[in-house]
Amino acid sequence: MKTREDKVFQALGHTLMTVLSLSAVIPVILMIISSLTDNEALLQNGYSFFPSQWSLYAYQWVFDSNGTVVMRAYGISVLLTAVGTALSLLMTTPLAYGLSKPKLPWRGALTFYVFFTMLFNGGLVPTYINYTSVFGVKDTFYGLLVPSLLMNAFNVLLMKSYFVAGVPNEILEAANIDGASEMRTMVSVAIPMAKPMIATIAMFVGIAYWNDWNNGFIYLLKRTDLFSIQNLLNRLMQNIQMLATNSQQVSNAGEGLAKIPQATVRMAMATLGILPIMVVYPMIQKNFVKGITLGGVKG
């Protein structure tokens, strides 16, 4: 039975959600349209949804004159995301599995050891000094890969709860009684059963690596050739900042991009930076929502 109030509510609700959905994507659409606008037209009329003149020049410029710089950064982003996600899973999964074993001696203490890292951290200064002076990650690929992103306690504990709830201990004990070693039990019994959770964590970690600009920002001071796409975008942004503050020339800006980049080119690069996420998102969207729900319940 549909009352009048119902109909009004549905109409209003759909309108509201349409407006909100549009506002979520409109900035991205403006960015994409700007990247396809003629540079002169953009400077004259500003960023616009209806450019007076379209142009592919920005993409030509990115790929022709600066193809190597951009492609290199793209390659580094891909490599970083792949290696980072793989290593992260290799460390997170066994640790979470171990913590989920009810009979493991010292389980409580180890869980606290992991958990404590969520409560307290030394802060940026000691962390920076530790990574640069003890491990020398400054201006190396490890500077992008290792600090803070490689594994985090939250993912470990999330996966641990999944092992506890989703993989019955009876099954693991049975495998054990059948003569399977602990290693074997984990690889061929527990991990296959935890696949959905592992996929979710892989996605969280992968997105974090793809979107990270912070590590490069802090640890790559001279080696601009190691910049990921996000770092390159960040450096372009800094060039605008320099412009705005009327400062001197930017020192060691990424080779070919040292010149002040044009407005449309910046937007083209940002579009390229967001592209992989846009392509993958429809596929992972369901899993992503599920992951948030799981994570939201706990912390």
Place this chain on the structure above:
Amino acid sequence: MNIKESNTRLPTASIGGKARQYRRFWPVYLMMLPGLIYLFINNYMPLPGAIVAFKQYNARLGIYSSKWVGFKNFEYLFRTSDAWVITRNTILYNVAFIIVNTILAILVAVVLSELTGKRKKAYQSVILLPNLISTVIISYLVFAFFSVGSGFINKSILPLFGVAPVSWYSEAKHWPYIIIFVNAWRSVGYLCIIYLATLMGFDRAYYESALIDGASRLKQFWYITLPLLKPTIVMLTLMAIGRIFYSDFGLFYQVPMNQGALYATTNTIDTYVYRGLLQLGDISMSSAAGLYQSAIGFVLVLGANMLVRVIDRDSALI
């Protein structure tokens, strides 16, 4: 049942039992080791270095050989107006985020849960999308709207109302609104999913009986939905309060493009620590501010968790 019982009794308290446990589990420990070592390097090793806040740091000597100066760094820090500004900004922004995001997320979740039709799922995915965009790219999006010379707002919106262009990136007073808006744009979709999942778990019987009694939608929301949501709201808010001394570095550094003229409303503890460390080379001040953040942050997280624990054991982190 029997098997289970005998299983749990197997590792007796005897020494032989413990030894057997270790013999059985050593491969598990071995597998856990890389993760444990990483946490040690990433989270535990820097901890003693926090004492740098009590030293006059000299890069050549390193943290431990640098000269002790006691609480001098803190004295300097709190004598400047910076300490007050960054603390105020960090806390006020977080309070605003909590209020705005919670209200919007609940509103959207409630509307979504009542909507019918195929587009429901699509709305949900689309409003979540901003959450996957990196802060650097968000700063580009903001720039496209607010750029002084060619931004969409100055060029297309303000002229419609006959308002003169605003130099957004040099007037600090606009930034609280911009930052709160950008943050909501990015986070509401995420928060909304958590609330929606909670809403979906409610017993429909409450609503059916309310309908029979002729309760309006607004009444249903006020007297059924909101009270049922209360534990989730309290929990998420407490968690956020536990993080009230922390801010998203990118949101306050990248989005306002690190403009000095905007520091009054965009400088937070995190941006202050970063600038001290890598731009000004003032490691003493920077580390004092960092330790101030870690220490108070720790107390707040613990406090919030204890409260959560009192309210609902299962939702607590510890």
